[in-house]
Amino acid sequence: MAAPLATQSLDAGWQFRLAPGDRHAAEHPQAAQWLPATVPGTVQTDLMAAKLVADPYAGDNEAKIQWVGLADWQYRSSFTVDAATLARRHVELVFDGLDTFADVTLNGHKLLAADNMFRRWRVPAKAWLHAGANTLEVTLHSPIARLQPWLLKQPYALPGEFDSAFGDEPEGKQTANYVRKAAYQYGWDWGPRIVTEGIWQNVKLESWDTLRLAGFHVAQPRVDADVAQLQAQLHVVADAAGKAQVTLRWRAPDGGTQSLRRDVALKAGDNEVSLPFEIAHPQRWWPVGYGKPNLYDFHVDVAVDGKTVASADRETGLRSVELLREKDQWGRSFAFVVNGVTIFAKGANFIPMDSFPNRVTPARIADLLQSARDANMNMLRVWGGGYYLEDAFYAEADKLGLMVWQDFMFGGAIPPYDAAFRDNTRAEAIQQVDRLRDHPSIVLWCGNNEVETAWESWGTSLDFKKAQGKAESARVEQGMRELFDHTLRDVVASQSPDVPYWPSTPSSDYDTKANVLDNGDYHYWNVWSGDALPASAYLDVTPRFQSEYGLQSLPSMATLRSVLDPSDLAIDSPVLRAHQKFDKGKGNQRLLMYVEREYGKPKDFAALVYLSQVMQAEGIQLAAEHLRAARPQSMGSLYWQLDDVWPGVTWSSVDYYGRWKALQYHAKRFYAPLRVVAIRKDGRTQVSLVSDRTVPLAAELRVRVLDMDGKTVWEHTQPAQVAALASTPAGDYTDAQLLHGADPHRTVAVFELLDHGKPLSRHLVYFGPAKDLALPDPDLRAELFADGRSLTVSAKNFAREVWVDFGDLDASLSDDAFDLLPGERVTLQVDSKADAAALRKALQLRSLYGATVATP
Ligand code: BMA
Numbered sequence: 001m002a003a004p005l006a007t008q009s010l011d012a013g014w015q016f017r018l019a020p021g022d023r024h025a026a027e028h029p030q031a032a033q034w035l036p037a038t039v040p041g042t043v044q045t046d047l048m049a050a051k052l053v054a055d056p057y058a059g060d061n062e063a064k065i066q067w068v069g070l071a072d073w074q075y076r077s078s079f080t081v082d083a084a085t086l087a088r089r090h091v092e093l094v095f096d097g098l099d100t101f102a103d104v105t106l107n108g109h110k111l112l113a114a115d116n117m118f119r120r121w122r123v124p125a126k127a128w129l130h131a132g133a134n135t136l137e138v139t140l141h142s143p144i145a146r147l148q149p150w151l152l153k154q155p156y157a158l159p160g161e162f163d164s165a166f167g168d169e170p171e172g173k174q175t176a177n178y179v180r181k182a183a184y185q186y187g188w189d190w191g192p193r194i195v196t197e198g199i200w201q202n203v204k205l206e207s208w209d210t211l212r213l214a215g216f217h218v219a220q221p222r223v224d225a226d227v228a229q230l231q232a233q234l235h236v237v238a239d240a241a242g243k244a245q246v247t248l249r250w251r252a253p254d255g256g257t258q259s260l261r262r263d264v265a266l267k268a269g270d271n272e273v274s275l276p277f278e279i280a281h282p283q284r285w286w287p288v289g290y291g292k293p294n295l296y297d298f299h300v301d302v303a304v305d306g307k308t309v310a311s312a313d314r315e316t317g318l319r320s321v322e323l324l325r326e327k328d329q330w331g332r333s334f335a336f337v338v339n340g341v342t343i344f345a346k347g348a349n350f351i352p353m354d355s356f357p358n359r360v361t362p363a364r365i366a367d368l369l370q371s372a373r374d375a376n377m378n379m380l381r382v383w384g385g386g387y388y389l390e391d392a393f394y395a396e397a398d399k400l401g402l403m404v405w406q407d408f409m410f411g412g413a414i415p416p417y418d419a420a421f422r423d424n425t426r427a428e429a430i431q432q433v434d435r436l437r438d439h440p441s442i443v444l445w446c447g448n449n450e451v452e453t454a455w456e457s458w459g460t461s462l463d464f465k466k467a468q469g470k471a472e473s474a475r476v477e478q479g480m481r482e483l484f485d486h487t488l489r490d491v492v493a494s495q496s497p498d499v500p501y502w503p504s505t506p507s508s509d510y511d512t513k514a515n516v517l518d519n520g521d522y523h524y525w526n527v528w529s530g531d532a533l534p535a536s537a538y539l540d541v542t543p544r545f546q547s548e549y550g551l552q553s554l555p556s557m558a559t560l561r562s563v564l565d566p567s568d569l570a571i572d573s574p575v576l577r578a579h580q581k582f583d584k585g586k587g588n589q590r591l592l593m594y595v596e597r598e599y600g601k602p603k604d605f606a607a608l609v610y611l612s613q614v615m616q617a618e619g620i621q622l623a624a625e626h627l628r629a630a631r632p633q634s635m636g637s638l639y640w641q642l643d644d645v646w647p648g649v650t651w652s653s654v655d656y657y658g659r660w661k662a663l664q665y666h667a668k669r670f671y672a673p674l675r676v677v678a679i680r681k682d683g684r685t686q687v688s689l690v691s692d693r694t695v696p697l698a699a700e701l702r703v704r705v706l707d708m709d710g711k712t713v714w715e716h717t718q719p720a721q722v723a724a725l726a727s728t729p730a731g732d733y734t735d736a737q738l739l740h741g742a743d744p745h746r747t748v749a750v751f752e753l754l755d756h757g758k759p760l761s762r763h764l765v766y767f768g769p770a771k772d773l774a775l776p777d778p779d780l781r782a783e784l785f786a787d788g789r790s791l792t793v794s795a796k797n798f799a800r801e802v803w804v805d806f807g808d809l810d811a812s813l814s815d816d817a818f819d820l821l822p823g824e825r826v827t828l829q830v831d832s833k834a835d836a837a838a839l840r841k842a843l844q845l846r847s848l849y850g851a852t853v854a855t856p
Helices: 043-049 061-070 143-153 362-374 391-400 419-436 451-457 459-495 535-540 557-563 574-578 587-599 605-629 662-670 735-739 836-842
Strands: 006-009 015-018 073-081 090-095 101-106 109-115 121-124 132-141 186-188 191-193 203-208 211-223 227-238 242-251 257-266 269-280 296-304 307-316 321-324 335-338 341-343 345-350 379-382 403-407 442-446 546-548 636-639 674-681 684-691 697-707 712-722 726-734 747-755 758-766 780-784 790-795 799-805 811-813 818-820 825-832 844-846
Touching: 043 061, 061 143, 061 191, 090 101, 090 109, 109 121, 132 143, 203 211, 211 296, 211 307, 227 242, 227 296, 242 269, 257 269, 307 391, 321 442, 335 442, 345 403, 362 391, 379 636, 391 403, 419 459, 451 459, 535 605, 535 674, 557 605, 587 605, 605 636, 605 662, 605 674, 605 684, 605 799, 674 726, 674 747, 674 758, 684 697, 684 712, 684 735, 684 747, 697 726, 697 735, 712 726, 712 747, 726 735, 780 799, 780 836, 790 799, 790 818, 818 825
Parallel strands: 345 379, 345 636, 379 403, 403 442, 546 636
Antiparallel strands: 006 203, 015 073, 073 132, 090 121, 090 203, 101 109, 101 132, 186 191, 211 227, 227 269, 242 257, 242 296, 296 307, 321 335, 335 341, 674 684, 684 726, 697 712, 697 747, 747 758, 780 790, 790 825, 799 818, 799 844, 811 825
8 A cells, every 4th residue: 555755835825924023013014914925935025026125126225125134024824634645654844945043833833943044844744734724834033133132142253254234233243153044145245135034945745654765866986988886875764664676767868778676675764775786888977168968867766565655866967076186396286177087177156146046047047057158167166155056056057067166055254163053054964965966067065165264364353363362262263173174074975975075265175274376276366355456466376276366347237227227327326336245335446446547537437337347357367368378287267256146236247137248258268168378477478378178289370460550560370289188388479579669559469379270269469558558449330130130340440349239128149348350340149039120229339449538
């Protein structure tokens, strides 16, 4: 009479209101009445839907939603249970995620007190259920209000991240350190403070009799070209001791199928069942650029007495991953090796795509990851101040061949050292690693973001050590060591031993202090933050792997207009300032400084938007190419940051709506598998041919020096051997050698990599900062083809950073933010819902010429 596990979704029919007695009822009486709730969801999004709070992304509304995260909320739902369900031996209530401090009662009986946003909760419910209507209630406590009275009584508060801008927490007394909840929601330097509460994942009732399949994993202890030695690992919870038959079937990427069957003996309770097997000549998963991202489909059935009672599916890719930590002439390396190939990691850091995780749809994820892939990235780092992402993210990364560096969720705050906090984190880590470990895209588990370096060097930690003394500081430090060097490392070693662990970013894995150039990974912030050095300072650092560095820019006018009134479109307007979180809103002045220092004074606000993106794109390009050219000393470039949490002024290259900034187009070129890099420093230009291809290429290098009006000063072509997986030096020129006496302000050097005459990659070099160049009027022209699907752009004279857009009409272009040599014409593909007439009307063209007031 064995029947399979039955699942009853409890996502429907929820209502919510302010918890009875909450002090916010006086000011928000409507929120004290029962309102429809969306599960999975948040209180904030439901209040928006009920029109009781305004969109916090618009104008300066962020301030007006703060009360929500300071209030306690109550959810309730009524659901029906039938007699058949109640007749099952086990009925369990499962919350895939509660945000965060939640008391759950079923028909008035207290079932659960949850305290970790990142955990799944499963509780036996049969004893409290009855046939017919049942009532489930969830009370959510404001995480700030819950912890603050306790924290204010403590001898100290641990060093935290960003102080609240809204006065709800005293400076330096941050509750966020003490709770397992997404840190960015407390406000970050690129996003608003919106402390969500709610039932943020699915709720269900699961009923079963003989056994439940609690886990299914395909471990890959050894994968190479000849063989994959695998282990199907099943976690079976059995009602009683007995026998079961396990059948494993799989479909290879080429469609071939295989299966194996095994009888197993189960004891009552938890059983770990392991089935070793091999696949000869596996069709391995490769990161993009190195082969196909092949995926196998695995399916398992567990049967009792010939009847299947539990099944599960896993899609996974077979690959080996190693973190290369070799001692060499530069110190100790940090490089990813996948299937034996040492890979230069090219990509960016990923932050949560929304303040409200429930608004992040698989379609938005797919679009964003496609943008990353289209920009020739091969790695994204899921930053530790957010949340462990939805399955769709990793599934999409698997499919696209994007590697994922996965942080555990610690954003930079110093964690408490008590054992209960550590146990809570361990439970979270086991669940999350178990959920994600079959994704071949995940190539690194990393303990935290910047906790090590925060403790070693941030002002707040240095002050803490002074104030609290040696003994207490040693206790705090030991707690972190325990958590990041042992607890999380051990979880990865037991749950995902095929993937490397790294305790923090940046780190040297405790060889030395964190954030050093010669060992481990490195975050470089002395450009933009720190001393606000010009982008040229990127050339002065050559770490083993640069996992963070960034420059801000404004998002497009269309994006700004979506949240700002026309009168707010000024760099110093209070509302634009509310959308700039760096240095308590002072970031807009920093941005202006970076633009003016390099390019001059923008002619108007629209020109500033454009110039800020050009500044960001050219600056990051310099750093990324410097790192690529420095291979193998450097083996990675992940700039800060790929995406946005809201329409704000930030370091992103793709904005909240998915619109590409100039940087994303530049990335597509500077991360291309074959790239000619020409870097000019102190009057010398060094040329490197960078290749991520696994085979060498016999090509040509053409050097042309052009007058900006079109005259060729000189030109030279030579054969060039582009070595595989390498950066090959290909020239070293003084300015005098390039210029041949030409005017440095009106001359540009063009370096091109040619394959049988066809340009594969091109790099321009200028002989001075942008603001000193005497750019000619390029006489730009654009013509849209009748079908509105392609566009030609041409320039009579040299044009730098040509930017084509269609105002508020959305259109993706095959290229943008490009240079045109004198007389050059390019054809771009246009993808838009708008028709040709509308596009033609909205078309705008700009370039550096005329963008500043100083240009003639
Ligand atoms: C880093 C990150 C983030 C931060 C970014 C920009 O150090 O780890 O915490 O948002 O810089 O300042």
